[in-house]
Amino acid sequence: MRVVLAEDHFLLRDGIGRLLTAFGHEVVAAVDNGPELLAALTDLRPDVAIVDVRLPPGFSDEGLRAALTARERVPDLPVLLLSQYVEPLYAHELLAGGSTGVGYVLKDRVSNGAQFVSTIERVAAGGTAMDPEVVSQLMVRKDRDTAMATLTAREREVLECLAQGRSNAGIAEALFITEKAVAKHIGNIFPKLGLPPSDTDNRRVLAVLAYLDR
Structure with a gap:
């Protein structure tokens, strides 16, 4: 599985990269900002993108915007969003951007490496992986x-x-x-x-x- 990883925190980016490598996957690009993410996704066309929602330069929704733009250029590009916050709007926009391969995982709820990699693999295969807390808030609304x-x-x-x-x-x-x-x-x-x-x-x-x- 070829992966593009976008995360602005070095330790987390490096840790996820090492985890994926340990499970036999290839990180073809590891970036820390929105513009580089968009370029990597459109040029490399990975099997899945792991994207922090908030990236430089603005730390608002640069990661999400880059992923959505990439999905317009590469239809059905699998994207797994990572976030520290429950933002149902981000889930809505990601779902609206394509019909397969979408996920939204909260960083502080990832406690098992094997399960996290399994989640990534599910999204790469065209499946869906929504954090229970995100789903709960969608339902509450x-x-x-x-x-x-x-x-x-x-x-x-x-x-x-x-x-x-x-x-x-x-x-x-x-x-x-x-x-x-x-x-x-x-x-x-x-x-x-x-x-x-x-x-x-x-x-x-x-x-x-x-x-x-x-």
């Missing part, structure tokens, strides 16, 4: 929506797991229920949200997040 209000407490838990990119087996394990029960809940969720069910995990996750975004 829609609490007053009539359709969301029709979901049961268990269906909301399943929906949150879907948005995190979990498989049916992963949801069953997380919620201590059977896979058959998970399938039943998913079958109930989509009609309530007015969304057609899909056999493709990534499409169903993106459909849920797209609904929450609108």
Whole structure:
């Protein structure tokens, strides 16, 4: 897996790079600002970009903007955002910028190297990986929506797991229920949200997040 990494803190950038190398992946570029990130993404066309949202020179949303511009030039370029903050707007904009390979992870919630690399690999493969806290805030913003209000407490838990990119087996394990029960809940969720069910995990996750975004 070829990776472009954008992080302005040297120690974190170096640490992530070493971690990826240890797991057999290649960091083809490691940059610390928005302009260099955009150039690296468009020139090198990596398998995945790991991007700090806030980069020099402005430390606002330079990383996100560079990633979105790159996705316009390289359609479906997988991007995993890293941030210290929960910013649902950033998740919205990333989802709007493409249909596959998106993720949003909070830095202080990364506590396991193997799991973090697995998350990166999932995004590189076209999957979705949204931090539970980000998903939670997306859902809170829609609490007053009539359709969301029709979901049961268990269906909301399943929906949150879907948005995190979990498989049916992963949801069953997380919620201590059977896979058959998970399938039943998913079958109930989509009609309530007015969304057609899909056999493709990534499409169903993106459909849920797209609904929450609108």
